[in-house]
Amino acid sequence: MKKEAYCDTTSKAVGKRLKHIARSCLIENPEIVKGFIAEKECSPAFKESLVEAYDLYCRANGIVWSKPFYQRYDRQPKIPTEEKLNMFIANSSLILSLCGQATFFTKTMSAFSPIWA
Numbered sequence: 460m461k462k463e464a465y466c467d468t469t470s471k472a473v474g475k476r477l478k479h480i481a482r483s484c485l486i487e488n489p490e491i492v493k494g495f496i497a498e499k500e501c502s503p504a505f506k507e508s509l510v511e512a513y514d515l516y517c518r519a520n521g522i523v524w525s526k527p528f529y530q531r532y533d534r535q536p537k538i539p540t541e542e543k544l545n546m547f548i549a550n551s552s553l554i555l556s557l558c559g560q561a562t563f564f565t566k567t568m569s570a571f572s573p574i575w576a
Contacts, residue, residue, distance in 0.1 A: 476512035489524035
């Protein structure tokens with residue numbers, strides 16, 4: 460993988476995933492590996508990383524297989540409510556509390572910028 464300009468951490472991660480596949484099924488048979496990945500109870504993102512690792516293994520060893528497609532989905536960020544922000548500011552130290560109140564006030568007033576401008 461170094462010849463293909465992959466980073467060392469990528470090589471280690473691919474190695475771990477290939478070991479995971481090899482412990483669970485016969486790694487030389489692509490159909491068995493496909494079935495293992497499809498039946499594994501995990502996120503589509505992890506399934507995708509397993510498929511990518513196995514694809515690198517197949518290319519290196521001349522194994523022909525049809526790569527399945529797993530699509531990752533984006534999660535929406537969790538934005539705290541005004542109540543939780545106020546609770547955080549109330550339970551923090553004095554300096555952090557003042558910074559938090561100033562930031563919260565600035566963000567709140569920026570929503571009403573035409574009024575305050």
